[in-house]
Amino acid sequence: MQQLLEQLVNGLAVGSIYALIALGYTMVYGVLRLINFAHGDLFTYGAYLGLTLLGSFALQDRLGPVAGLAVLAVMVMGLVALLGALLERAAYRPLRGSPRLSAVVSALGASIFLQNALMLIYGARYQVYPDVLPQTAVEVLGLHIPVVRLAVLGVSVAMMALLFLFVQKTRVGTAVRAAAIDQDAARLMGIDVEKVVLLVFVIGPALGGAAGLLVGLYYGQISFTMGWVYGMKAFTAAILGGIGNIPGAMVGGLLLGVVEALGSAYLSHSWKDGIAFFVLILVLIVRPSGLLGERVAEKV
Amino acid sequence: MNRTMRTLAALGLALAAAPASAQTIKVGLMAPLTGPWASEGQEMRRNVELLAAEQNAKGGLLGKQVEVIVEDDGGDPRTASLAAQRLSTKGVVAVIGTYGSAVTEASQNIFDEAEIVQVANGSTAVRLTEKGLKYFFRTCPRDDEQGRVAAATIQKAGAKRIAILHDNSAYSKGLADEINGILKKANANVVFFDALTPKEQDYSSILTKLKAATPDMVFFTGYYPEAGQLLKQKRQMGWNVPFVGGDAINNPDLVKLAGKEAAAGFRFLSPPVPKDLDTPEAKAYVTAYQKKYSEAPSSIYGVLAGDGFRVIAKAIELSKGTKAPGLREALTKGVKDFPGFTGKISFNEKGDRVGELYRVYQVDANGNFVLQP
Numbered sequence: 001m002q003q004l005l006e007q008l009v010n011g012l013a014v015g016s017i018y019a020l021i022a023l024g025y026t027m028v029y030g031v032l033r034l035i036n037f038a039h040g041d042l043f044t045y046g047a048y049l050g051l052t053l054l055g056s057f058a059l060q061d062r063l064g065p066v067a068g069l070a071v072l073a074v075m076v077m078g079l080v081a082l083l084g085a086l087l088e089r090a091a092y093r094p095l096r097g098s099p100r101l102s103a104v105v106s107a108l109g110a111s112i113f114l115q116n117a118l119m120l121i122y123g124a125r126y127q128v129y130p131d132v133l134p135q136t137a138v139e140v141l142g143l144h145i146p147v148v149r150l151a152v153l154g155v156s157v158a159m160m161a162l163l164f165l166f167v168q169k170t171r172v173g174t175a176v177r178a179a180a181i182d183q184d185a186a187r188l189m190g191i192d193v194e195k196v197v198l199l200v201f202v203i204g205p206a207l208g209g210a211a212g213l214l215v216g217l218y219y220g221q222i223s224f225t226m227g228w229v230y231g232m233k234a235f236t237a238a239i240l241g242g243i244g245n246i247p248g249a250m251v252g253g254l255l256l257g258v259v260e261a262l263g264s265a266y267l268s269h270s271w272k273d274g275i276a277f278f279v280l281i282l283v284l285i286v287r288p289s290g291l292l293g294e295r296v297a298e299k300v
Numbered sequence: 301m302n303r304t305m306r307t308l309a310a311l312g313l314a315l316a317a318a319p320a321s322a323q324t325i326k327v328g329l330m331a332p333l334t335g336p337w338a339s340e341g342q343e344m345r346r347n348v349e350l351l352a353a354e355q356n357a358k359g360g361l362l363g364k365q366v367e368v369i370v371e372d373d374g375g376d377p378r379t380a381s382l383a384a385q386r387l388s389t390k391g392v393v394a395v396i397g398t399y400g401s402a403v404t405e406a407s408q409n410i411f412d413e414a415e416i417v418q419v420a421n422g423s424t425a426v427r428l429t430e431k432g433l434k435y436f437f438r439t440c441p442r443d444d445e446q447g448r449v450a451a452a453t454i455q456k457a458g459a460k461r462i463a464i465l466h467d468n469s470a471y472s473k474g475l476a477d478e479i480n481g482i483l484k485k486a487n488a489n490v491v492f493f494d495a496l497t498p499k500e501q502d503y504s505s506i507l508t509k510l511k512a513a514t515p516d517m518v519f520f521t522g523y524y525p526e527a528g529q530l531l532k533q534k535r536q537m538g539w540n541v542p543f544v545g546g547d548a549i550n551n552p553d554l555v556k557l558a559g560k561e562a563a564a565g566f567r568f569l570s571p572p573v574p575k576d577l578d579t580p581e582a583k584a585y586v587t588a589y590q591k592k593y594s595e596a597p598s599s600i601y602g603v604l605a606g607d608g609f610r611v612i613a614k615a616i617e618l619s620k621g622t623k624a625p626g627l628r629e630a631l632t633k634g635v636k637d638f639p640g641f642t643g644k645i646s647f648n649e650k651g652d653r654v655g656e657l658y659r660v661y662q663v664d665a666n667g668n669f670v671l672q673p
Contacts, residue, residue: 003512010504116334124338126525128556137538146536219501221528221557225336229499261505269506270468270495 005143007261013149015257016156020211021234022241022249023163024204030180030244031200033100037107038087040231041114042080042205046212047222048118050076051127060132069132069217076213077206084205085198087114093197111227118224129220152214159207160250167246176200180244233276240280242293251291256280324367325360325622327352327612328392328416330383330407331605332399335375336499336525339553340399343602344421345370348396350592351609361616373398377406388414393622394615396608399601401425402470408436415624417615417631419608422601424547425474429650435624437631437651439604439611439640441571441658443471446546447478449569449658453544454479454517455486463492463515465506465530467522475521475546491515498522503530504537511539523548527566528557535562547571547658552598555667563663567672571600571642571657576671582641600642607640611647614638 021043028036053075054060059068091110095103137146167173178186179196187193215230216222233256241252256276263275283291329348332341352368360366371387373380380398384407387395395411398404399422411418412433420428420438424446429436454462462483466476473495483490492513496506507530510518518541520527527549534543543566550570555563572578574586574597585606590596597603611631618634619626632651637644646654660672 003508006508007505010502010508013504014502119334119338124334124342126339126528126553126557131559135536137536144538215501219529220532220559221501221525223336223499223525225499226501264505265509265512268494269509270497272505273497 002142003265004262005141007265008258009143009145009149011258011261012254013153013257014260015237015254016153017211017215017230017253018234018237018256019160019250019253020156020207020214021230022237022253023160023246024208025235025238026241026243026246026249027176027200027204029238030246031176031183031197032092032103034092034103035107035235036092036204037104037231038091038110038114039204039208040227040234041111041118042084042087042227043208043212043215043230043234044118044222044224044227045083045114046076046080046209047216047226048122048127048212048224049079049209050213050216051129051222054130054132065132073210073213076209080209080212081202081206084201084208087205088198088201092201093194115224115227122224124224126221126223129216129222131220133217148218152218155214156211159210163203163207164246164250172199236276236280239290240283242287242290245290245292248290248292255291324365325362325616326367326369326390326392327609328387328390328395328397329368329370329605330373330380330387330395330397331370332375332403333370333372335379337375337399339551340422340599340601341372341375343597343599344397344399344605346593347589347597347602347606348609350589351606351613354588355613361613362620362622366613373403373407375400375403377402380404380406381410383407384410387411388416392416393624394419394612394627396605396612397421399423400469400471401428401474404428405470408433411435417612417624417627419612421605421608423471425470426478427474429652433651434628437611437647437653439607439642439645439653440601441656442652443475444478445656446569446658447475447482449656449660450475450479450519450544450546451482451486453567453569453660454483454519455488457517457542457544459488459515459517461489461491461513461515461517463510463513463518464490465492465510465518465520465522466495467498467526468495469498469522471548472521472523472546476519479519479521492518496522496526498526500526501529503533507534507537507539511537511541515541517542517544519544519546520549521546524551524554525557528554528563531558531562531566535559542567544568547600550600550661550669552669555663560665560667563667564665566663568661569658570661571604572659572671573600573661573669574598574603576659577603577641579639579641579643581639585641603641607642607645610640611635611638611645 024039091106133148175191179193183193237252237256238249241248259279260272260276264272331344352366356365371383373383380403394417401423404420404423417435424443426444464476466472545568547570549568615627615630618630631647636646661669664670
């Protein structure tokens with residue numbers, strides 16, 4: 001029983017990171033029907049930028065631990081958002097209107113470029129975050145849970161909730177949803193679709209960058225290739241929840257994390273990924289558009 | 301055109317063509333310059349290039365300059381087979397490398413068919429030298445040897461409930477199987493045997509599972525990035541079980557990754573680390589390396605690549621030629637107790653390095669690797 005609870009917490013913590021990254025995939029897909037394969041690398045950039053900014057501004061010493069981290073998070077999210085907008089401008093906008101495959105190839109190219117640029121700047125070695133987070137743990141129901149772990153979960157859920165409210169309740173959010181449903185109709189309604197696309201490429205990377213920062217702060221060890229595994233998992237989570245659907249990405253991410261943790265605990269850890277993908281296949285057989293994905297009517 | 305002109309033109313052509321063919325001896329280096337093991341690969345390159353420069357300053361080999369041709373294998377078997385093909389068409393006489401066993405395996409047959417001597421520096425999987433390949437050698441020891449030392453270390457520590465964790469790579473699983481086999485034969489109680497997925501950040505689920513098996517010692521046969529995360533997260537969980545690891549964990553970055561507190565007390569098996577190399581040649585070499593690159597070599601596998609270069613150079617001198625059969629003869633018969641940086645080097649008929657190389661290290665409270673008696 002205790003192991004079950006512990007594994008649930010483990011799974012939710014990992015899953016919340018997957019969910020944050022999955023949001024970037026799913027938003028871009030929703031509006032552009034494009035899989036942004038460079039998204040995992042934007043996540044890595046978040047982690048590296050966080051490390052550099054943490055070291056060079058000494059925010060912790062100047063502003064205190066909590067405010068320092070908040071300012072750091074804003075800076076990282078802003079910079080990664082800028083990078084996302086640049087990526088959209090350089091790699092995707094020139095291909096708007098060309099076959100979808102070209103954009104996917106461009107995405108893969110951007111991913112390779114970003115990854116190797118990072119290696120050239122920082123070197124091939126693993127980079128390590130300084131220990132800035134407290135190491136305290138709380139005892140809940142006999143479980144030993146590090147406080148930071150709960151904070152990671154809390155921060156990601158809060159960011160997802162904010163995004164959800166933004167998309168559902170604001171005028172700009174409505175424009176994003178309209179562009180996702182039908183770009184031409186949205187344009188006729190006076191929505192500047194190019195601006196919506198840009199916005200999506202700002203919000204998605206900002207969240208991805210925040211996830212990178214969280215991973216760096218919590219796990220402490222970052223490498224220029226880490227975006228690949230996380231990107232893969234987040235992409236799976238987005239599909240599991242129904243790609244293009246924002247709550248779906250959150251549910252998919254958390255579910256994937258939990259399935260992995262439980263699969264590893266009660267079946268075999270070496271089969272962890274196998275189990276996760278098996279669940280994905282099962283879900284897609286029953287619900288081809290994902291858990292929360294809307295069923296798209298066949299056009300005859 | 302008169303005769304003098306023609307002779308001159310022919311001479312000119314011959315002179316222009318000559319440097320490309322015969323004036324240098326080309327030695328290949330296949331290393332993971334990019335990808336997950338890029339830091340090992342970069343060090344391999346530094347070691348080999350430094351030694352080649354030293355050799356050239358001494359007049360080269362057989363009166364010719366040595367040229368190092370580097371190809372990147374990306375730490376990936378598919379890239380490695382392409383790298384091996386490129387190297388074998390560039391006229392190299394021998395190849396050093398590479399690091400990962402699966403990566404080396406992808407290149408072995410290509411070099412063998414092209415009759416190029418290959419001296420691997422980090423590939424310890426047993427089967428690599430059990431295939432009867434004539435031109436394959438390695439300066440690193442084999443996993444079964446490490447397995448024996450590992451099992452002996454576990455038994456010496458008096459562990460009753462032993463957990464073995466690997467990462468499913470050729471090297472890691474091979475070593476884990478080897479240790480498991482020896483322990484099973486000795487009727488030791490192995491309570492946990494499973495693999496983690498390398499390159500992830502979060503190992504809390506496997507640690508929770510490990511903890512539930514209540515081992516009194518965990519042997520992890522994987523690489524240092526994962527070991528660093530395991531140690532760090534084990535400490536965050538508040539779990540105090542001794543961890544022991546294999547030689548792929550031997551990298552000073554381990555302490556940086558895990559943090560000093562979490563790394564303290566961790567033990568691993570390894571060939572001696574560069575700073576513990578105690579022969580005069582090795583000490584002089586480490587100094588020269590430090591002078592050139594302004595940091596000391598940190599990876600023993602980089603130094604083993606350097607030893608690979610030196611035995612190849614020795615074999616070329618002994619055989620007075622660069623043909624593969626002659627080099628094999630020289631490596632198996634001529635190179636006896638060659639004073640390598642990592643100790644005496646001799647090869648057996650299979651191409652394996654002879655002699656015990658493994659030591660036990662422990663991380664102290666300051667994060668130093670201390671050689672255990």
